[in-house]
Amino acid sequence: MSEPQIVTIPCLSDNYAFLLHDPASGETACIDVPDHAPIVAELDARGWTLGHILITHHHWDHVQGVDALKAAKGGKVYGCGADAARLPALDVSLAEGDTFTIGNHTVEILDVSGHCDNHLAFIVPGANAAFTADSLMALGCGRLFEGTPDQMWASLSKLAALPPETVIYSGHEYTTSNARFAHTIEPDNPALISRIQSVAAAREADQPTVPSTLAEELATNPFLRADDPVVSANVGLPGAPAAAVFAEIRRRKDNF
Ligand code: ZN
Ligand code: FE
DSSP, X not given: OOOOEXXXXXXXXXXXXXXXXXXXXXXXXXXXXXXXXXXXXXXXXXXXXXXXXXXXXXXXXXXXXXXXXXXXHOOEEEEEGGGGGGSSOOSEEEOTTOEEEETTEEEEXXXXXXXXXXXXXXXXXXXXXXXXXXXEETTEEXXXXXXXXXXXXXXXXXXXXXXTTOEEEESBOOHHHHHXXXXXXXXXXXXXXXXXXXXXXXXXXXXXXXXXXXXXXXXXXXXXXXXXXXXXXXXXXXXXXXXXXXXXXXXXXXXX
């Protein structure tokens, strides 16, 4: 089975869309559509046909180009059936535990709500990939617009249980400010200190900091580290449950 190719497409001011292409079958999926034009251009430049449009969640900066992309390039629209009322028209309704295939590769659905209700992540084990949008982000996580801290901690815990070599394709280039915040939680974490340096170098060179690996996030992302005794002590909650530590870290970030 050949490895799929994954292309990162910057959209709007700081969003990312992704193309996942299976060379064996020629099938291509687009994950989120912040803006259709750069995605159409990338498909045309590569000569790829679009079969699947995957939506992570209802926010406008992830869906506003869906209808225009479908009109231009075709493709079936996949999204959370429970959220159909506020998503573009769906061809395939999904819920946690569902699977479908892109070429020979299985896509698994996780519900990773917290940022908003009915936020899906698309896991492609054959590509070592997780498309997490505004749930788990590089050195961060999405703000809790609809969900509770307990719910987001449960969602992040599902992602944390994936193989550590999983590559995390998240939805925004927020990593520079996430890094500044992370340093306030764990100023003495050597893995974090070195990641902050590589993030700064990448941004100076105008390179994206997305994707990252789950292993990097487990070592440096304060939101994934709420179950670490050093982190709970650093936020003044030694021995507290991880979800409570997570809630305190999220509260601090909201006021950062
Ligand atoms: Zn969002
Ligand atoms: Fe977003």
